Amino acid sequence: MEISVLGAGYVGLTTAACLAEIGHQVLCADCDLEKLSSLKAGRLPFYEPHLDDLVKRNVASGRLEFTLPSAAIEKGKAIFICVGTPPLENGEADLSSIESVARLIVNSAHGYRIVIEKSTVPVQTAKRLWRHLSIYNTNGLEFDVVSNPEFLREGSAVEDFFHPDRVVVGAESPRAIALMKEIYAPVLRTRSSCPAHPQCPSMPEPKFILTDTNSAELVKHASNSFLAMKISFINLIADACEAAGADIEKVAEGIGSDKRIGQAFLNPGIGFGGFCFPKDLQAFVRIGEKLGCDFSLLREVEKINVRRTEQFVVKIKKELWVLRGKTLAVWGLAFKPNTDDVRFAPALGIIRRLMAEGAKIRAYDPEAMEKAKLDLPEVTYCESAYQAAEGTDAVLVLTEWSEFREISWKRLGELVAHRLIIDGRNLLSAAEASSNGFQYVGVGRAAQPLRPAGELEWADAITAEVPVASHQRPAPTQDASIA
Numbered sequence: 001m002e003i004s005v006l007g008a009g010y011v012g013l014t015t016a017a018c019l020a021e022i023g024h025q026v027l028c029a030d031c032d033l034e035k036l037s038s039l040k041a042g043r044l045p046f047y048e049p050h051l052d053d054l055v056k057r058n059v060a061s062g063r064l065e066f067t068l069p070s071a072a073i074e075k076g077k078a079i080f081i082c083v084g085t086p087p088l089e090n091g092e093a094d095l096s097s098i099e100s101v102a103r104l105i106v107n108s109a110h111g112y113r114i115v116i117e118k119s120t121v122p123v124q125t126a127k128r129l130w131r132h133l134s135i136y137n138t139n140g141l142e143f144d145v146v147s148n149p150e151f152l153r154e155g156s157a158v159e160d161f162f163h164p165d166r167v168v169v170g171a172e173s174p175r176a177i178a179l180m181k182e183i184y185a186p187v188l189r190t191r192s193s194c195p196a197h198p199q200c201p202s203m204p205e206p207k208f209i210l211t212d213t214n215s216a217e218l219v220k221h222a223s224n225s226f227l228a229m230k231i232s233f234i235n236l237i238a239d240a241c242e243a244a245g246a247d248i249e250k251v252a253e254g255i256g257s258d259k260r261i262g263q264a265f266l267n268p269g270i271g272f273g274g275f276c277f278p279k280d281l282q283a284f285v286r287i288g289e290k291l292g293c294d295f296s297l298l299r300e301v302e303k304i305n306v307r308r309t310e311q312f313v314v315k316i317k318k319e320l321w322v323l324r325g326k327t328l329a330v331w332g333l334a335f336k337p338n339t340d341d342v343r344f345a346p347a348l349g350i351i352r353r354l355m356a357e358g359a360k361i362r363a364y365d366p367e368a369m370e371k372a373k374l375d376l377p378e379v380t381y382c383e384s385a386y387q388a389a390e391g392t393d394a395v396l397v398l399t400e401w402s403e404f405r406e407i408s409w410k411r412l413g414e415l416v417a418h419r420l421i422i423d424g425r426n427l428l429s430a431a432e433a434s435s436n437g438f439q440y441v442g443v444g445r446a447a448q449p450l451r452p453a454g455e456l457e458w459a460d461a462i463t464a465e466v467p468v469a470s471h472q473r474p475a476p477t478q479d480a481s482i483a
């Protein structure tokens with residue numbers, strides 16, 4: 001099918017490249033001319049695993065092209081809207097890009113179009129879009145409006161396209177339903193290979209959930225709010241663990257082993273960030289107000305998350321007392337690993353607070369430094385985690401990149417001025433840190449006493465006998481799903 005994708009950001013570019021990969025003819029468009037020309041020159045505007053190869057391959061095969069929005073709309077029978085919906089001052093979603101795309105559609109399209117809303121929008125937006133297209137339609141355009149919310153996770157977006165848990169489609173005409181099934185047909189069949197895996201693990205076929213447009217829109221906001229709630233909940237429990245001298249890792253394991261709850265999103269830390277959870281939660285609270293529903297539960301979720309930054313700064317000050325004149329290493333800037341996205345990243349908020357208190361920051365992130373530099377030019381950016389740690393009073397772990405887990409304690413110990421690790425993601429092993437002479441402070445973990453190198457206490461010996469000890473679990477991530 002001829003498809004146009006409007007918006008070449010994290011969602012649009014991934015959607016465009018993946019739709020081309022499954023055989024569609026795709027025109028990907030953006031109103032940002034600089035972004036468009038860099039895409040035409042073969043440069044991606046952000047980092048996402050596997051996407052570079054996918055874009056190159058599909059451009060070379062002629063199935064993926066980059067163009068202006070009006071040119072894309074003229075051609076594509078299906079139009080995916082993937083433009084940004086950032087928060088306004090009052091927390092509501094700014095729908096001005098959706099509105100301007102709608103105007104362009106009535107001006108540039110002829111014949112029939114299926115208009116697919118993939119951006120995250122408040123419930124009833126598809127209805128508004130339909131009304132808007134009808135009112136301004138002077139070209140005799142025939143159209144359907146469909147809601148098809150996006151659940152990809154930055155960092156595994158390509159994998160998520162090919163192996164979604166579900167494809168949610170809010171459509172209210174038989175023609176639109178048939179077209180959506182046709183577009184997604186290759187994804188709905190279980191696959192043996194995709195660009196993210198040489199041999200895909202066996203997975204059940206994704207669910208195709210067909211509903212009305214209002215329900216589809218609500219699924220997206222409700223899903224993100226639920227996941228945000230799970231994170232804020234475990235962060236509260238982590239606070240209780242610290243206060244009571246309990247171990248959050250064990251508590252989370254105990255809670256999450258209940259099938260009704262599950263282990264995902266039970267990793268405590270410095271809070272959630274990124275372009276989805278914070279803004280979608282705020283927008284959902286505003287939606288609740290407009291609908292006359294009491295969403296105060298979600299307001300609390302947001303408050304708990306906002307508090308995480310200050311709580312972490314307090315934790316640092318508890319160890320270092322006065323921050324003025326201290327130098328701190330920051331490991332990780334992106335809001336989660338495997339992305340360069342720093343939008344609403346907790347690390348940036350923490351750095352701002354630390355610099356306001358007079359601390360000097362030496363930061364390293366494998367992918368996100370270029371983007372962070374635009375927001376925080378005063379930080380010293382380093383070429384490696386080791387270089388960032390040179391001469392510092394403490395190392396702060398703020399994003400759970402797996403390379404930080406491979407650190408050589410010996411080398412690190414020789415570089416720092418003071419052996420203190422404050423781990424905002426519980427990424428490192430507290431026992432390893434302390435047996436290498438580091439003072440370790442995590443989240444919801446009992447403070448680790450210093451022990452001479454090589455000395456294993458009875459508690460470690462017991463953990464070592466358990467097949468999957470908590471410190472050997474895969475790198476935790478606070479917002480690793482949706483978003």
Ligand SMILES: NC(=O)c1ccc[n+]([C@@H]2O[C@H](COP(=O)([O-])OP(=O)(O)OC[C@H]3O[C@@H](n4cnc5c(N)ncnc54)[C@H](O)[C@@H]3O)[C@@H](O)[C@H]2O)c1
Binds near residue numbers: 120
């Ligand atoms: N990033 C995620 O992980 C994610 C996941 C699910 C859903 N979403 C939702 O998808 C939407 C897009 O998110 P994103 O992260 O890709 O944003 P983004 O900022 O990376 O990309 C949006 C793109 O839209 C372009 N744009 C804006 N107005 C336009 C117009 N009138 N015509 C053409 N292009 C236009 C911008 O230039 C930008 O390149 C948002 O609603 C977001 O909430 C994002």
